[in-house]
Structures are given as C-alpha cells and as structure tokens.
Amino acid sequence: MTAPHAVRAALERTIVGQREVVDALVMALLADGHVLLEGMPGVAKTLSCRALAAAVGGAFKRIQFTPDLLPSDIVGTRVFDQRSGDFRTVRGPLFANIVLADEINRAPAKVQSALLEGMQERRATIGPETFDFPRPFAVLATMNPYDADGTYALPLAQLDRFLLNVRVGYPSREAERAIVERFSAEAAEPERDVATLADVERWQRDVRAVHLSDRVRDYAVDLVRATRGARYVASGASPRAALALAILARARAYLDDRTFAVPDDVRELAPGVLRHRVAFDHRLEIDGGDGDAVLAEIIASVPAP
Amino acid sequence: MRGACSARGWIHCAERAVNPLGRVALFVWALVVLAFAGARAQGLPVLHITALGLRADRSVVAPGETFHVTVHVHVRERRARLDELVLPALTNAIDLGDERRRTPAADGTDFYETLTVQAAVVGTASFSPAYIDAIDPKTGHGMRYSSQPLTVRVASGSSLADADSGALAGLLRTAALVVGGVAIVLLVAIVALARRRPRRAATPPPPPAPAARPAPPDERLRSAVAVYRTRGDDASLDLVRALLFERAGAQPGATFSDAMQALGQRDPHLVRVMAVAERARFGPADERSAARDDLLALVSAL
Numbered sequence: 120m121t122a123p124h125a126v127r128a129a130l131e132r133t134i135v136g137q138r139e140v141v142d143a144l145v146m147a148l149l150a151d152g153h154v155l156l157e158g159m160p161g162v163a164k165t166l167s168c169r170a171l172a173a174a175v176g177g178a179f180k181r182i183q184f185t186p187d188l189l190p191s192d193i194v195g196t197r198v199f200d201q202r203s204g205d206f207r208t209v210r211g212p213l214f215a216n217i218v219l220a221d222e223i224n225r226a227p228a229k230v231q232s233a234l235l236e237g238m239q240e241r242r243a244t245i246g247p248e249t250f251d252f253p254r255p256f257a258v259l260a261t262m263n264p265y266d267a268d269g270t271y272a273l274p275l276a277q278l279d280r281f282l283l284n285v286r287v288g289y290p291s292r293e294a295e296r297a298i299v300e301r302f303s304a305e306a307a308e309p310e311r312d313v314a315t316l317a318d319v320e321r322w323q324r325d326v327r328a329v330h331l332s333d334r335v336r337d338y339a340v341d342l343v344r345a346t347r348g349a350r351y352v353a354s355g356a357s358p359r360a361a362l363a364l365a366i367l368a369r370a371r372a373y374l375d376d377r378t379f380a381v382p383d384d385v386r387e388l389a390p391g392v393l394r395h396r397v398a399f400d401h402r403l404e405i406d407g408g409d410g411d412a413v414l415a416e417i418i419a420s421v422p423a424p
Numbered sequence: 425m426r427g428a429c430s431a432r433g434w435i436h437c438a439e440r441a442v443n444p445l446g447r448v449a450l451f452v453w454a455l456v457v458l459a460f461a462g463a464r465a466q467g468l469p470v471l472h473i474t475a476l477g478l479r480a481d482r483s484v485v486a487p488g489e490t491f492h493v494t495v496h497v498h499v500r501e502r503r504a505r506l507d508e509l510v511l512p513a514l515t516n517a518i519d520l521g522d523e524r525r526r527t528p529a530a531d532g533t534d535f536y537e538t539l540t541v542q543a544a545v546v547g548t549a550s551f552s553p554a555y556i557d558a559i560d561p562k563t564g565h566g567m568r569y570s571s572q573p574l575t576v577r578v579a580s581g582s583s584l585a586d587a588d589s590g591a592l593a594g595l596l597r598t599a600a601l602v603v604g605g606v607a608i609v610l611l612v613a614i615v616a617l618a619r620r621r622p623r624r625a626a627t628p629p630p631p632p633a634p635a636a637r638p639a640p641p642d643e644r645l646r647s648a649v650a651v652y653r654t655r656g657d658d659a660s661l662d663l664v665r666a667l668l669f670e671r672a673g674a675q676p677g678a679t680f681s682d683a684m685q686a687l688g689q690r691d692p693h694l695v696r697v698m699a700v701a702e703r704a705r706f707g708p709a710d711e712r713s714a715a716r717d718d719l720l721a722l723v724s725a726l
Contacts, residue, residue: 330708334658379707383681423679424662 121314123149123322123374126174129310133170134163135301136294142374143285143391144171144259149370151323152282152363153238153258155223155395160263162287168219168259170309177216177316178253184226186269190233197246208245213237216253216316220260224270234258235277255319275354275398282363283388284395286411322373329369330379334424339364339385345421346397351413353400356393363392382423389418468566469508471558472500472532478512478554478571484579485543487670488644490520493539495554495571500532508558511537512551512571516578518542518647518663542647543578545666547676550575641671642726649723656716658705664723665701671726672698697722 123145130141140156144167147154156164165181172179182193195211212218213234220234237243238258242251260281262273278284290298301307340361347355368384390411399410475498482491497509504526511522520540527534543549555570645667652660669678672694673686680702687694700722704715 330706332706335706378711379703381680381702381706383679386679387681422677 121318123314125313126171127374129174129313130167130170133307133309134167135298136290137163137167137287140167140285140287143283144168146367146370146374146388147283148175148255148257148319149322149326149373150282150363150366151255151257152366153260153280155278155281155284156259156261156287157264157284158261158287159265159289162289164261164287165219165221166307166309167287168217168261170307171259172217172219173309173311174313175216175255175316175319176312176314177255177319178214179217179219180212180215181219181221182212183221184223184230186225186227186271188226188230190230193230194233194237194243195245195250206246208248208250210245210250211243213243214250214252216255216257218256218258220258222263223260224262224273227271228274231271231273231277234260235280238280255316255323275396278395279357279359281395282367283391285391286394326366326370326373329372329377331365331369332379335368335380335382335385336365338382338421338424339368341421342385342389342418343393345417346393346414349413349417351399351403351406351408352397352417354398356396360392360396364388367392386418386423390414393417468557468559470501470561471508471556472561473556473558473569474498474500474532476554476556476569476571478551478574480551480574480576482576484577485549486580487543487545487578488640490540490542491576493541493551493574493576495535495537495539497535497537497556498529498532499535502528503533506533506535506556508556509535509537510555510557511539512554512574513659514539514541515550515552515659516544516547516663516666517549517551517576518544518644518651520647542644543576544644544648544663545578545670545676546580547578548575549578641667645671645723645726649720653720661701661705661716664719665698665705668694668698668701668723693722693725697726 126148127141127145130144131138134141140163144154148171156167158164169179169181182188191211193211193213195209195214197206198209199205200207223231223234226234233243237252241256242249244250289295343356343358343361343364346352346360349355364385367388368380371384371388372378372380393414394411397410397414399408399413403410403413475496477496478493479496480491480493482489485491493512495509495511497506499506506526518541520542522537522539525536525538527536537554541549551574553570553573555568557566557568559565560567645664648660648663648667652664666676669680669683670676672683672691674683675686678686680698683698684695697719700715700719704712704719707715
C-alpha cells in the first residue's frame with residue numbers, strides 16, 4: 120500500500136531545492152484543495168505541477184491562460200455534428216484530475232470566474248447538461264506577481280477558493296548547482312505512477328479522520344480572527360481560512376505519520392493559508408512594508424497552546 | 425392575548441391582556457416562572473456579601489519563586505464555614521497548598537483563603553476570578569458574586585530588577601499626586617465620619633509571607649510533574665510542557681518545533697519526552713491515557 124511519502128519522495132527527486140513547495144503540493148492534494156503558486160519564471164512552478172500529476176497517475180491537463188481565452192475554451196462547448204445532425208458536447212481541459220492553470224492572471228475575469236466556479240463546485244454546465252469533474256480533482260494555478268503588465272488581478276473572493284498560496288522562491292546555491300548538474304544535459308522527467316488515484320482518495324479519507332483537538336482548532340480560529348482589524352490590514356481572512364487551516368493541519372499530521380494535529384501544524388501553515396486571503400491597506404505600501412512580515416507579526420501575536 | 429411578546433415585554437403584554445382568558449394564562453405562566461426560580465435557588469445559601477477580592481503579595485516574581493494569593497470575602501452573616509467559595513483557576517503557576525482563615529467581625533465574618541503558589545515560566549501567571557453562588561437577600565434571586573481576575577508578571581532576574589526599579593519610579597511619580605490628595609481625602613473622610621457611623625472597620629489584610637527563593641528548574645519540573653500525576657488535567661500538563669520546552673532552551677510561549685530547534689541534537693531523550701507530551705496533550709482520547717503513562721515514566725528519567 121503506497122503512502123504519500125512516496126509521492127513526496129518522487130517529487131523531491133524531480134524538483135530540487137523546493138522542499139516547501141513539494142510539501143505544500145502534497146498536503147493540498149491530501150486535503151483535497153487547490154493551490155496557487157507564485158514566483159518568478161524558471162523556479163519550477165510548472166514542473167512541480169507536472170511532477171505531481173505524473174506521480175499520482177491521473178489525467179493531467181495544462182491550460183495556458185492568455186487574454187484571448189474564453190470560458191468555453193476551458194469548460195467545454197457544444198458542437199454541431201454533421202453526421203448525426205445533432206449537437207454533441209466536447210469537454211474542456213478542466214475535466215482532468217490535475218489541472219495546471221498557468222499564469223492564471225493573464226486571462227480576463229470571465230475566464231477566471233469560470234475556472235474558480237469549477238474549482239468550487241467541482242462540476243461544470245455545458246449547454247443543458249451538468250458534468251461532474253473526475254475525482255480526485257485539483258487545480259494548481261501559477262502566477263508571476265512581478266510581471267503585471269497585461270494581467271487581470273484576481274479578486275479576493277476568488278483567491279479565497281485556493282486552499283494554499285505558495286511563494287516559490289529561488290533555490291539555494293547548493294540546490295541550484297545540483298539543478299545545473301542534473302538537468303543541463305537532459306530535461307527533467309517526472310517520475311510516473313508512484314501512486315494511484317484510488318490511493319489519493321483513500322489518503323483524503325484518512326486525513327479527515329485525523330484528530331484535531333479543541334485547543335488546536337481554537338488556535339486556528341484565533342489566528343484567522345487576529346487578521347481582522349490588525350494593523351495594515353484592510354480586510355481580514357474569512358471563516359473559510361479557518362476551515363483551510365484545520366484540514367491542512369490534519370494533512371500535515373498525516374504526512375508526518377501522526378494521528379493528531381499539533382499547534383505547530385497550524386502555525387507552520389498559517390502564512391500560506393492567510394496571505395492570499397488578507398487585503399492590506401495603502402499604509403503598508405507607503406511605509407514600505409511587506410505583507411508576509413505583517414502576517415508573521417499577527418501569527419506571532421497569537422499564543423500557541 | 426394576541427401577538428408575540430418578548431421576554432422583556434411581558435409587563436406590557438400583561439397590560440394589554442384585556443380578556444379574562446389571557447389574564448388566567450399570564451397568571452399560570454407567572455406561577456410556573458416563580459416555581460422554577462425557587463427550585464433553582466434551592467441549595468444556594470442566603471448571603472450578604474459585601475466584599476470579595478483577590479490580591480497577591482507580589483506583582484512581579486521570578487520563575488520558581490513562591491508567592492501568595494489571597495481571596496478575601498466579607499459576609500454579614502455569622503458563619504463558621506464558607507464552602508461555597510470557588511477558588512481561582514491558575515495558569516502558569518503551581519498550587520502548592522492553601523490555608524483558610526476565619527475572622528469574626530463586628531458586622532459579620534471575614535474569610536481569607538491564602539494560596540501558596542509557585543511561578544512556572546517567564547510570562548504571566550494568571551488567576552481567574554474567585555466566585556460564590558448565593559441568594560441575594562434583597563432580591564431573593566440567585567446571583568454569582570465574583571472577584572476581579574488577577575495577573576502576576578513572571579520575569580527573569582534582570583527583568584525583575586528592571587521591573588522593580590520601574591515600579592519604584594512609578595511610585596515616586598505618583599507619590600506627589602497622592603500626597604496632594606491626602607489632605608482633601610482626610611477632610612472628606614472626617615466630614616463623612618462625623619455624619620454617619622462606619623458600617624464596618626476595615627479588616628487588616630493577612631500579613632505577607634516572606635518570599636521564598638526561586639526554585640531551580642529541575643525542582644519546578646518535578647513539582648509540575650507531581651501535580652500532573654495527581655490531577656492529570658490539561659492545565660497541569662500545559663505546565664509540564666512549558667517546563668520541558670524551557671529545559672530544551674526555548675523561549676516562553678514556544679511550541680514543540682521551537683523547542684526542537686533550540687535543543688538541536690543535544691538530548692534525544694528530552695525530544696522523546698516532549699513528543700510524548702504532545703501526544704498526551706493533543707492526541708485522540710484513546711491515546712491520551714497511554715501517553716500520560718508514558719510521559720510520567722519517561723520524565724522521571726530526565
């Protein structure tokens with residue numbers, strides 16, 4: 120019986136020097152959630168998503184978001200079949216187990232909205248019919264926060280649909296040397312079929328059974344509530360953030376072979392859960408502050424049990 | 425009687441209850457409410473409580489230092505015991521014992537419950553309000569009489585000195601204001617005493633006990649473990665965890681991972697003890713009991 124560690128190990132062999140990203144992807148998969156990856160080009164965002172899809176052996180589709188993309192391009196459409204003389208449904212690339220939405224902020228709001236609605240509902244309506252997405256289903260979206268020309272910023276309400284927001288930074292010097300040594304001659308090829316989709320669904324069920332004590336649950340709630348009305352914060356995180364913290368804490372415990380979550384699980388995951396759910400006000404920019412530093416202060420202000 | 429009435433609007437509803445059937449219904453309802461209130465009040469003592477306070481003999485203490493917290497209650501009744509008094513719950517402090525003292529007064533009885541407690545780790549030792557559930561003789565209703573909560577700062581040696589000097593400076597700053605106000609207060613007091621008799625002489629607070637020297641960390645851990653062994657509750661386990669983290673070199677308020685980071689590779693046994701403590705504290709119900717036994721066994725080898 121395969122364990123999620125095998126998937127993590129496979130990803131680590133492909134993605135060098137991005138341990139936190141790998142952990143976040145595996146935990147989001149265990150928690151049955153979607154992930155938003157932010158970082159500069161060339162830091163293995165897309166490769167990480169491809170590697171995850173290959174490792175769990177599911178159907179993988181990649182959508183490159185562009186300004187001329189239409190909702191029907193991702194959801195699907197009805198086309199007229201001349202032979203049968205009737206319309207037939209052509210499902211879009213959203214019908215896959217792992218969907219990579221590359222550069223999600225380059226598509227207009229209508230397309231983003233269609234994607235995010237699908238993420239939430241896990242089904243799509245094409246013409247008169249509604250179709251469920253395959254299970255498991257996860258959207259891994261990437262975004263480059265620095266190259267903002269010609270992009271469409273995602274509204275907070277839609278960002279809230281992502282379970283985690285992972286900042287993909289530059290690897291260390293050692294890791295970068297290893298990347299050049301291993302992949303300069305040949306392209307990185309992800310390991311395939313390390314686990315099955317049935318394994319993933321079983322893990323997701325097991326994660327929900329991980330014990331979350333009252334104190335740890337209250338800590339998650341207190342952390343989320345502390346974002347509301349905090350200095351530099353224009354709008355705090357929603358209750359969905361507390362739910363995300365709870366399920367991710369369980370997933371982290373499961374990945375760590377524990378039957379119960381501890382305060383460290385909540386605290387370690389809080390930045391990734393909160394950073395895209397909190398809107399900072401103009402004073403932060405005026406003062407030259409950093410959102411992550413503000414979040415770190417908020418997290419530190421809540422005593423862990 | 426037509427229309428819905430809120431609980432607060434029953435009087436107005438009664439005024440509007442013009443038909444006889446409505447009046448009968450209201451009367452029956454009132455009887456039921458009174459009977460229910462009476463049943464609730466049964467078992468509570470009737471007490472004139474005129475004072476209920478909580479104070480400590482120190483405002484800043486060092487970790488491991490022993491200090492005293494006194495609950496004072498004054499009742500107008502002449503009572504031999506006051507079993508209804510609920511003592512405060514302690515956080516970041518170990519209860520070493522308590523002593524109850526009763527002093528008859530001219531207008532009732534004073535009770536002093538003095539807790540001897542030991543500060544645990546740097547931070548704040550806090551005490552929830554002490555309270556008594558009793559029937560207020562004026563209204564005949566059951567009431568909860570509570571003291572104020574209390575916090576005592578637990579600081580390390582250097583911080584303690586700073587705090588003491590800071591407190592002294594604060595005292596000096598306020599002294600001038602106090603001296604200026606004393607004359608006015610005395611004048612007002614003399615006038616007031618001349619016009620009415622005092623209800624009750626001020627009861628002197630219990631003499632402060634001499635402060636003990638801070639206990640060494642190992643001794644504090646042993647005390648905390650002994651309390652946890654006896655009580656087995658979450659509060660005493662929290663204290664054991666805090667002292668284990670402190671032993672690992674972590675700062676107050678640390679988590680398991682902070683303690684692990686502070687400890688490094690130095691003491692694998694302590695890592696195991698801390699991990700078991702996490703299981704005992706946050707594990708599922710069916711694991712906690714075994715984890716408690718493991719923890720008590722492992723911690724004795726530290």
